[in-house]
Amino acid sequence: MSQLDDQHLVRxxxxxxxxxxxxxxxxxxxxDTLGFPVVxxxxxxxxxxxxxxxxxxxxxxxxxxxRVAFFYYFGLEPLSEGSKGDVYASFGDDTPDWFVRSRHLAxxxxxxxxxxxxxxxxDDSKWPVEMxxxxxxxxxxxxxxxxxxxVEITRALRPVTPxxxxxxxxxxxxLVDIANEPGAGMDALLVRKAELIVQRAEEWERxxxxxxxxxxxxxxxGPVHA
Amino acid sequence: xxxxxxxxxxxxxxxxxxxEMPALLARHAEATFSFHASRxxxxxxxxxxxxxxxxxxxxxxxxxxxxxxxxxxxxxxxALMAAGPGEHQRVESLVAEQLATGGSEAKVRSSAGALVExxxxxxxxxxxLVTPYMRPLAxxxxxxxxxxxxxxxxxxxxxxxxxxxxxxxxxxxxxxAARSLDLDGVDALVISxxxxxxxxxxxxxxxxxxxxxxxxxxxxxxxxxxxAAGLPIDIPDAGSLLHADSSIHP
Amino acid sequence: xxxxRRLFILDVPENEAIASVARxxxxxxxxxxxxxxxxxxxxxxxxxxxxxxxxxxVWYSCxxxxxxxxxxxxxxxxxRVGER
Numbered sequence: 001m002s003q004l005d006d007q008h009l010v011r012x013x014x015x016x017x018x019x020x021x022x023x024x025x026x027x028x029x030x031x032d033t034l035g036f037p038v039v040x041x042x043x044x045x046x047x048x049x050x051x052x053x054x055x056x057x058x059x060x061x062x063x064x065x066x067r068v069a070f071f072y073y074f075g076l077e078p079l080s081e082g083s084k085g086d087v088y089a090s091f092g093d094d095t096p097d098w099f100v101r102s103r104h105l106a107x108x109x110x111x112x113x114x115x116x117x118x119x120x121x122x123d124d125s126k127w128p129v130e131m132x133x134x135x136x137x138x139x140x141x142x143x144x145x146x147x148x149x150x151v152e153i154t155r156a157l158r159p160v161t162p163x164x165x166x167x168x169x170x171x172x173x174x175l176v177d178i179a180n181e182p183g184a185g186m187d188a189l190l191v192r193k194a195e196l197i198v199q200r201a202e203e204w205e206r207x208x209x210x211x212x213x214x215x216x217x218x219x220x221x222g223p224v225h226a
Numbered sequence: 227x228x229x230x231x232x233x234x235x236x237x238x239x240x241x242x243x244x245x246e247m248p249a250l251l252a253r254h255a256e257a258t259f260s261f262h263a264s265r266x267x268x269x270x271x272x273x274x275x276x277x278x279x280x281x282x283x284x285x286x287x288x289x290x291x292x293x294x295x296x297x298x299x300x301x302x303x304x305a306l307m308a309a310g311p312g313e314h315q316r317v318e319s320l321v322a323e324q325l326a327t328g329g330s331e332a333k334v335r336s337s338a339g340a341l342v343e344x345x346x347x348x349x350x351x352x353x354x355l356v357t358p359y360m361r362p363l364a365x366x367x368x369x370x371x372x373x374x375x376x377x378x379x380x381x382x383x384x385x386x387x388x389x390x391x392x393x394x395x396x397x398x399x400x401x402x403a404a405r406s407l408d409l410d411g412v413d414a415l416v417i418s419x420x421x422x423x424x425x426x427x428x429x430x431x432x433x434x435x436x437x438x439x440x441x442x443x444x445x446x447x448x449x450x451x452x453x454a455a456g457l458p459i460d461i462p463d464a465g466s467l468l469h470a471d472s473s474i475h476p
Numbered sequence: 477x478x479x480x481r482r483l484f485i486l487d488v489p490e491n492e493a494i495a496s497v498a499r500x501x502x503x504x505x506x507x508x509x510x511x512x513x514x515x516x517x518x519x520x521x522x523x524x525x526x527x528x529x530x531x532x533x534v535w536y537s538c539x540x541x542x543x544x545x546x547x548x549x550x551x552x553x554x555x556r557v558g559e560r
Binding site for chain 1: 284285288291292294323324325327328329330
C-alpha cells in the first residue's frame with residue numbers, strides 16, 4: 001500500500017491521438033482557423049516488428065496543458081470506406097447519426113463571448129459551425145474537422161453545483177448495479193437510483209454542512225464508492 | 227561473443243570518430259562492434275553553423291533507426307555544449323522519443339553526456355581541458371562543464387576553426403598544450419574535449435607522463451557505449467577510465 | 477416501503493419550476509431528501525411541461541429516481557407517472 005494510494009494524480013490529457021490522411025487540412029483547421037499552436041512533433045519510422053511507413057506525430061495545444069495529436073503516415077491510403085463517420089472509423093448508411101456522433105472531442109471555453117469568437121473563426125473558414133445547441137447546463141457549437149472528427153466547443157451556463165457531483169455518482173453507482181441485469185433499462189436505473197438517494201442523500205447533505213464553503217468549489221474528489 | 231551495433235551521428239567532415247571509436251572498441255576482449263554513421267553537414271565550427279547542423283538530427287536518427295542499432299552515439303560534443311547548459315539531456319530525450327515512437331529499442335548517448343559521465347565515473351571535480359576551438363566556443367564548453375558541477379581549473383583553445391584542419395592537428399601540439407596546463411589539484415585531464423581532434427595515442431602517454439587520469443571525448447564515448455551495452459569496462463592503453471572494471475590496474 | 481409513491485428531482489436552479497408546478501397539484505406533496513425534491517402522492521401525477529416553462533434539454537433530464545411509480549408519458553406535453 002503506497003502513500004499515493006488514494007490520490008488522483010493524473011493531470012489531464014497529455015494527448016488524444018488520431019490518424020489523419022490530410023495533414024495540410026488538419027493544420028489549416030487547428031492551427032490556422034482555431035489558432036491552436038503546434039507544440040511538438042516527432043518524425044519517426046516504423047522500426048518495430050510491424051512493417052509500417054515513416055510518419056509524423058504532431059501535437060496542437062488545446063489549453064490547460066492538454067494536447068490533441070495526429071499521426072500522418074506517408075503513403076498510406078485511407079482504410080475505411082463507409083459513407084458515415086471519419087477517417088478512423090466509418091459506418092454504413094443505416095448507422096444512426098446519433099451513434100456516429102457519440103464519439104467526439106469537446107473543448108471548454110469560459111464564456112459566451114469566447115464561444116462566439118470560435119464560432120466566428122469557424123464561420124469564416126471552410127468548416128463553419130453546423131449546430132449551436134443549449135443543453136441542460138451547457139451551450140455548445142459543433143463542426144467536423146477535415147478528417148471528419150466532430151469537434152464541439154462548449155461553455156457552462158452556470159457553475160456546476162455540489163449536488164450535481166453527488167447526483168452523477170449516484171447515477172453511476174445505480175448503473176453499475178443494474179446494467180448487467182437482463183432487460184435493464186432507464187426505468188431500472190431510476191428505481192435503483194431512488195433507493196440510493198434514500199440511503200445516501202441526507203448524510204451527504206450533513207457532510208456538506210460540515211465542510212467550509214471554499215472547499216465546495218468544483219474539484220474532483222474521486223469516486224463515491226457504492 | 228556478443229556483437230554490438232553502434233550508430234553514430236557525426237558532423238559530415240568528421241573523420242576522427244570513425245577512426246578512434248573502432249580502434250578503441252576493437253581492443254575489447256568480450257565483444258565485437260560494428261559502426262554505422264549518419265552525417266550532419268558541417269564545415270565551420272561556429273555557433274551559426276553548429277545550430278544549422280543540429281537541425282539535421284531528425285533525418286540522421288531516421289536513417290540510423292533503419293539499421294536497428296543497439297546504441298546510438300550523437301557524436302558532436304561542441305554542437306550540444308554551444309547551445310547552453312542542459313542541452314545534451316534535452317537532445318538525448320528528443321532522440322530517445324523519436325526512436326521510441328517508432329518502436330526502436332536503441333539506447334541513446336551523446337559525446338557531451340559521455341564526457342560528463344566519464345568525469346563522474348572517475349570521481350573528478352577539478353578538471354583541465356584542451357580544446358581545438360576558437361576562444362568563445364571553448365568558453366562555452368567550460369561554462370557547460372561548470373554548469374554540470376565541475377571546477378575547470380585551466381584550459382586551452384587551439385583556435386582552429388576549420389573542422390577538417392581540426393582533424394589534422396598534430397599530436398605534438400596537443401601534448402604541448404596539455405603540458406602547459408596548471409594541473410595543481412586537478413583530478414582529471416580532458417586531453418581532447420572534441421571528437422574531431424585526434425588524441426587516442428596521447429591518452430595513455432599523457433596519463434603516464436603527467437601522473438593523473440586522462441580521458442578524451444572519444445574514450446568517454448567508448449565508456450558510455452560499453453555501459454549502455456552492459457559490457458565490462460576493460461580496454462588497454464587508453465587511460466584509467468577504460469580500466470574501471472579491470473582486475474589488474476596499471 | 478410505505479404506500480406513498482415518489483418521484484425524485486435534483487434541486488438545481490433549472491428544476492425549481494418543475495418542483496413548483498408539482499407542489500401546486502392536488503394530492504401532491506413535495507419534500508426534500510438531501511438535495512433532492514421528492515414528489516409524493518397516492519394517485520398518479522401529471523406535470524404539464526408548458527406550465528413549467530423549462531427548455532427541452534432540462535425537461536428530458538429532470539427525473540433522478542422513481543420509487544413505486546413508472547413513467548407512463550414523458551413528452552413535450554407532460555411528464556406522467558402511474559402504477560407499476
